[in-house]
Amino acid sequence: MKIIECPRDAMQGIKDFIPTEAKVKYINQLLKVGFDTIDFGSFVSPKAIPQMADTAQVLAGLELDKSSSKLLAIIANTRGAEEAAKYAQIDYLGFPLSVSETFQQRNTNKSIAEAMQQLAEIQDICQKHNRTLVTYISMGFGNPYGDAWDVETVIGFVRELDKLQVKIVSLSDTIGVATPENITYLFTHLIPAFAHIEFGAHLHTTPTAWQEKVEAAYRAGCRRFDGALRGYGGCPMAKDELVGNMPTENMISYFENIGVDLQLNKAALQAAMAESGAVFL
Structure with missing residues (x-):
C-alpha cells in the first residue's frame, strides 16, 4: 500500500502566497511520517501557478536524509521536465494528461494531441535522467465541459501510455464526480489488463463521499492513493470553485480499520x- 501525500495540491490554489519557510517546515514534518511519496511542488509557469514559484528554494530546505519518503514534482511541458530532472533529490515527475480537450487546454495550454507528443518527450527525459514518470489521467471520471467521456476512452488513453512505457498511471477525479461504480469498473478492468503498470487513485471529494470512493478503489485492487491532510486544496484550473482533496487522515483511518498496516509514525x-493548520488557516 502506498500513500502519496500531496502538499503541492493542497497549496497551489491558495491565493495568498505561503512563505517559503512555512512550506519547508511543513513538508519537513510530512517527511517524518513515513508516506511513500511527497508531491511537494511543481516546475510550471509562475504566471499559471504563482504559489509554486519557489519550488526550487523549497527543495533546497528539505531534510531528505532523515526520511524514507520519495519526492514527486509536477511538470506541464518539456521545459519543466528538464528543469526538474536537474535535481537528483526528485524521484518522480508527474504530468497531467486529460481526457477532456477543454481541460487540457485550460491546465497546460495545449491540445490532447500536443500533450501526448510532449509526454513522449518527457518520458525520454525521465529515462535519460533515471527518473520515473507518473501520468495523471485528469478528468478521468467525467468533466463539467460537455466533452465526451466514457470508460472505454480512459482505457484507450492507458493503451497509448503503455506504448510509451509509462509505469505509473493515476486516475484523477479532478472535480469530484467519480462514483463507486465507475471507480470499480475502471480499476477492475485496467489492473488485470495492464499488470505491469502501477495504477493509482487521485480522488477529489466532497466531505460526505470520501469513504465510498476509497473503498471502491481498494476493493477493485488499487494500492496507490493520493491525499492531502484535512482535504485542503484541489485543482485551481478545474472550475471556479474547488472540490477538496481526499483527506489523508480519513484514508489512514479507513485502511487501519480494515487491518492494513501502513507503518506510519503516528506522532509525526x-x-x-497541527502544522497544517498553521500553514493553511
Whole structure:
C-alpha cells in the first residue's frame, strides 16, 4: 500500500502566497511520517501557478536524509521536465494528461494531441535522467465541459501510455464526480489488463463521499492513493470553485480499520496535522 501525500495540491490554489519557510517546515514534518511519496511542488509557469514559484528554494530546505519518503514534482511541458530532472533529490515527475480537450487546454495550454507528443518527450527525459514518470489521467471520471467521456476512452488513453512505457498511471477525479461504480469498473478492468503498470487513485471529494470512493478503489485492487491532510486544496484550473482533496487522515483511518498496516509514525502524523493548520488557516 502506498500513500502519496500531496502538499503541492493542497497549496497551489491558495491565493495568498505561503512563505517559503512555512512550506519547508511543513513538508519537513510530512517527511517524518513515513508516506511513500511527497508531491511537494511543481516546475510550471509562475504566471499559471504563482504559489509554486519557489519550488526550487523549497527543495533546497528539505531534510531528505532523515526520511524514507520519495519526492514527486509536477511538470506541464518539456521545459519543466528538464528543469526538474536537474535535481537528483526528485524521484518522480508527474504530468497531467486529460481526457477532456477543454481541460487540457485550460491546465497546460495545449491540445490532447500536443500533450501526448510532449509526454513522449518527457518520458525520454525521465529515462535519460533515471527518473520515473507518473501520468495523471485528469478528468478521468467525467468533466463539467460537455466533452465526451466514457470508460472505454480512459482505457484507450492507458493503451497509448503503455506504448510509451509509462509505469505509473493515476486516475484523477479532478472535480469530484467519480462514483463507486465507475471507480470499480475502471480499476477492475485496467489492473488485470495492464499488470505491469502501477495504477493509482487521485480522488477529489466532497466531505460526505470520501469513504465510498476509497473503498471502491481498494476493493477493485488499487494500492496507490493520493491525499492531502484535512482535504485542503484541489485543482485551481478545474472550475471556479474547488472540490477538496481526499483527506489523508480519513484514508489512514479507513485502511487501519480494515487491518492494513501502513507503518506510519503516528506522532509525526499528529504533528503534521497541527502544522497544517498553521500553514493553511
